Amino acid sequence: MSNFLLASIGRKFLMSITGLFLLMFIGVHLAINLLLIFDDSGELFNVGAHFMASNPAIKIMEPLLGLGFLIHILWSFVLEYQNWKARPVKYNKKDRGGSSTWASRNMLILGALILVFLVIHIINFFWVIKFNPHSMQTVTIGGTVMEDAYTLVADLFKASIVYDIFYVFGGVLLGIHLTHGFWSAFQTLGLNNKNWMKRLQFLAMVYAVIVAVGFSVIPLYFLIKF
Amino acid sequence: MADKILKKLNIKVWRQNRASEKGKFETYKIENVSTGSSFLEMMDILNNDLIEKGIDPIAYDHDCREGICGICSLYINGRPHGPDTEVTTCQLHMRKFKEGETIVIEPWRAAAFPVIKDLVVDRIAFEKILQAGGFVSVNTGGVPEANSIPVAYDDAEESMDAASCIGCGACVAACKNSSAMLFVSAKISHLAKLPQGKIEAKQRARNMVAKMDELGFGGCTNTGACEVECPKSISITNIARLNREYLVARISE
Ligand code: HEM
Ligand code: SF4
Ligand code: FES
Numbered sequence: 001m002s003n004f005l006l007a008s009i010g011r012k013f014l015m016s017i018t019g020l021f022l023l024m025f026i027g028v029h030l031a032i033n034l035l036l037i038f039d040d041s042g043e044l045f046n047v048g049a050h051f052m053a054s055n056p057a058i059k060i061m062e063p064l065l066g067l068g069f070l071i072h073i074l075w076s077f078v079l080e081y082q083n084w085k086a087r088p089v090k091y092n093k094k095d096r097g098g099s100s101t102w103a104s105r106n107m108l109i110l111g112a113l114i115l116v117f118l119v120i121h122i123i124n125f126f127w128v129i130k131f132n133p134h135s136m137q138t139v140t141i142g143g144t145v146m147e148d149a150y151t152l153v154a155d156l157f158k159a160s161i162v163y164d165i166f167y168v169f170g171g172v173l174l175g176i177h178l179t180h181g182f183w184s185a186f187q188t189l190g191l192n193n194k195n196w197m198k199r200l201q202f203l204a205m206v207y208a209v210i211v212a213v214g215f216s217v218i219p220l221y222f223l224i225k226f
Numbered sequence: 227m228a229d230k231i232l233k234k235l236n237i238k239v240w241r242q243n244r245a246s247e248k249g250k251f252e253t254y255k256i257e258n259v260s261t262g263s264s265f266l267e268m269m270d271i272l273n274n275d276l277i278e279k280g281i282d283p284i285a286y287d288h289d290c291r292e293g294i295c296g297i298c299s300l301y302i303n304g305r306p307h308g309p310d311t312e313v314t315t316c317q318l319h320m321r322k323f324k325e326g327e328t329i330v331i332e333p334w335r336a337a338a339f340p341v342i343k344d345l346v347v348d349r350i351a352f353e354k355i356l357q358a359g360g361f362v363s364v365n366t367g368g369v370p371e372a373n374s375i376p377v378a379y380d381d382a383e384e385s386m387d388a389a390s391c392i393g394c395g396a397c398v399a400a401c402k403n404s405s406a407m408l409f410v411s412a413k414i415s416h417l418a419k420l421p422q423g424k425i426e427a428k429q430r431a432r433n434m435v436a437k438m439d440e441l442g443f444g445g446c447t448n449t450g451a452c453e454v455e456c457p458k459s460i461s462i463t464n465i466a467r468l469n470r471e472y473l474v475a476r477i478s479e
Contacts, residue, residue, distance in 0.1 A: 008405075008445035009435060009472050079445060083403035086337050086444030092240075092251065093330040095304030096402070099454035105402055107447065184448040187462070190470025194463045 009188075011079045016188035018072035019181055023207075025065055026174070030214045037221045042150030043141055049149040050141075053129070073115060080108045103180040110177040117170035124156060124163075125149075157222035164219035175212025182207050229262030232320060236328040237272060239284055242341050245348075249341065253328070261321035265308060266291060266298065268320055285344040291316040293457065296392030299399070300345055301332040306396035306455045314394060314457045334395055336404035337442040351441045352393050355410060358437035362417060363425045375421050385419035388412045390458045397452035397460070403444030408452035410434050411464035418471055428475035435472050 004010040032052060035045040052058050096105065103110065128135060129149060137148040156163055182204035186192050192200060235256050242249025256272050263271075266288050273283035289297045298315040302308035308318045323329060331345060339347040377385075389412075397408035414431055417423025423430075446465060453462045 004476055007435065008407075008439050008443075009469055010476075011445055012447075012469075013473065079447075083405070083444035083447065086404035086442055087335050088337050089335050091301060091304065091332055091335055093304040093332070095309075096451060099305070099400060099451040100402075100449035104447065104449040180448070187448050187466050188446075188469055190466050190468075190473055192463060192466035194461065197463060 008082075011075060011082070012188045014071060014075050015079060016185035018068045018075070019185045021065075021068045022072060023178070023182065023185070025061075025068070026211060030211060033218055034214060036150065036153060036218055042139075042148070042154065045150045045153075046139060046146060046148060047141055049129075050144070050146040069118070073111070076108060076111050101180060103176050104184070107177065107180060110173055113173050114170070114177060117166070117173065120166070121170065125152065128152060154222060154226075157219045158226045161223060164223045167219040168216040171215030172212045174215070175208040178208040178211055179204055229260045230321075232259045232261060232323065232325050233257060234326055235259060235268075235323065236326075237331065238328055239331045239345070240333055240341075241284070241344055242333075243343065245340050245342060249344075251330075259320055261319065261323075263320050264291070264316065265300075265302070265318040265320065266316050285342075285346045287346050288316060293317045294392060296394040299334050299347065299395060301334060301399055303330055306334070306399040307394075307457055311454070312457055312459055314392075314396075317457075334399040336395075336398050338404065338406070339395060339398065347395075349393070349395050351443070352395065352406070352409060354441060355406065355434050355437045356413065358433040359413060359430045360426060360433060362422055364422060377420060381419045385416045388415035388419065388460065388464055391416075391456075391460050392458060394457060396455050396457060398443065400451045400455035401444065401446075402449060402451065403447060405446045405452075406438050406441075406443040407446040407465050407468065408456060408460055408462065410438055411462075411468035412460045414468045414471055415464040418467060427471060428478065431468065431471040431475045432479070435468075 005014055032045070032048045035048045036042075038044060129147060129152070133147050137151055138145050139148045139150075140146075157167070183192075183197075183200035186196075186200050236253055237256055238251050238253045240249055241252045254272060254276070256268065256275065259268050259271065266286075269284065269286060276283050287297045287299055289295045291298075293314045293316060296314070299306070300308065300315045302315065302318070307313060307315045309322050310318050333339075333341050333345045334347045334349075336347075338351040339349055342348050391409060391412035393409065395409070398404050398406050401408075414434065417430065418427055448462070448465070450462055453460065
């Protein structure tokens with residue numbers, strides 16, 4: 001088994017499985033986050049966030065998600081190092097613009113930038129909610145006392161234009177990563193053929209735009225409205 | 227109509243005496259090249275000039291010069307087989323270049339394709355992958371009746387498309403990872419699509435991929451550059467098929 005995961009196609013198999021898992025997570029994450037801009041009282045988002053934090057299914061998913069990120073990131077470096085080694089002498093002149101997309105050639109750079117975003121993003125919100133909830137305000141909704149996650153997010157986005165821009169960047173980078181990553185994951189698993197190639201690449205573009213626009217709209221909403 | 231003449235060109239080319247020696251770029255001038263001549267004819271004219279000047283001619287691979295043998299190579303101005311689509315270097319013409327231009331010529335670059343001399347690389351790695359693929363179970367004996375094994379039209383077409391791979395290695399040269407996946411997928415697909423090839427399909431996929439990894443080719447990241455630069459336009463949907471064949475073969479092991 002271990003030699004399967006180190007074989008060229010095995011390495012990619014692991015990338016695509018973890019990538020697809022992260023894709024599903026990102027979809028759910030975006031859906032909850034969009035509650036932020038549909039209710040300025042914050043009630044909807046707080047209920048959503050509280051549901052996610054207290055739901056037993058999510059309790060199981062959380063460590064799995066961490067593991068998914070960890071494997072995807074570690075393997076991306078292993079895989080790109082192996083690929084880099086396969087060409088010890090580089091070309092003097094390259095003309096690649098016409099034969100492949102920029103995103104497909106720069107998945108590691110995009111990924112590494114997403115990783116930087118991820119670390120700061122975790123410090124901003126996840127860490128506070130998870131390990132330092134006493135620093136947060138509480139609200140009572142429908143008789144349940146819960147942390148006021150809405151205020152935590154809204155205050156950051158209202159107060160800092162730098163953070164707003166940073167979060168827009170994060171969304172756009174992830175979107176670009178997914179223009180390639182989405183269809184590539186299916187190709188890697190062998191779930192592609194001449195009919196599905198165009199369809200998957202179209203779906204990839206749709207998903208990437210939804211992710212990029214969806215995540216960017218949230219900080220921009222707070223920036224412009226407040 | 228007479229072909230235009232390119233009065234002057236600069237040819238910046240990789241020179242390397244042998245595998246163990248370090249190479250470097252040299253730039254040569256060449257004059258009065260007809261746009262109607264092929265790229266390799268231009269190379270021959272340049273080599274004549276060099277011989278007359280007492281310089282060692284540039285070594286490069288060529289044989290059929292009609293796009294079928296797969297031996298010509300050359301990474302020209304940043305692209306394998308140069309600035310044209312669906313052609314090999316031997317089918318490339320000088321009309322694709324401009325007056326006064328500096329044309330950069332490099333060998334295929336890959337750990338698995340070491341330079342032998344100048345622009346000639348050793349592509350024995352491809353033969354080794356084919357060998358690892360093994361045989362197809364066709365028993366000797368009388369000629370079988372052609373219609374006894376029905377093959378769907380689409381399958382036959384896809385198989386033939388994959389079989390048009392000439393093993394030139396442009397896919398490896400084009401790939402940012404020096405991956406041989408397009409070549410291997412073509413070789414896997416032309417057999418996997420036919421009933422005769424199904425019998426050894428699993429062991430073929432396992433062995434060819436294992437050999438490909440062992441020889442130091444990189445992995446596929448689906449950039450698709452290989453398909454665009456392939457002189458035979460082998461489709462990367464073959465790579466999806468290879469992934470499928472390989473994953474099924476490994477899981478059922
Ligand atoms: C939420 C975040 C992320 C999602 C949804 C995601 C999703 C994906 C998907 C679906 C693929 C395609 C897999 C395949 O081609 O088989 C992929 C590839 C890749 N990811 Fe991510 N990714 C994320 C974060 C990251 C991070 C943080 C890094 C690294 C530092 C990274 C590095 C890569 C690399 C290098 C590839 C290319 C691998 C290849 O094409 O072979 N990704 N990603
Ligand atoms: S797949 Fe295309 S580029 Fe690769 S060896 Fe075959 S013919 Fe050449
Ligand atoms: S010399 Fe035979 S394909 Fe170019």
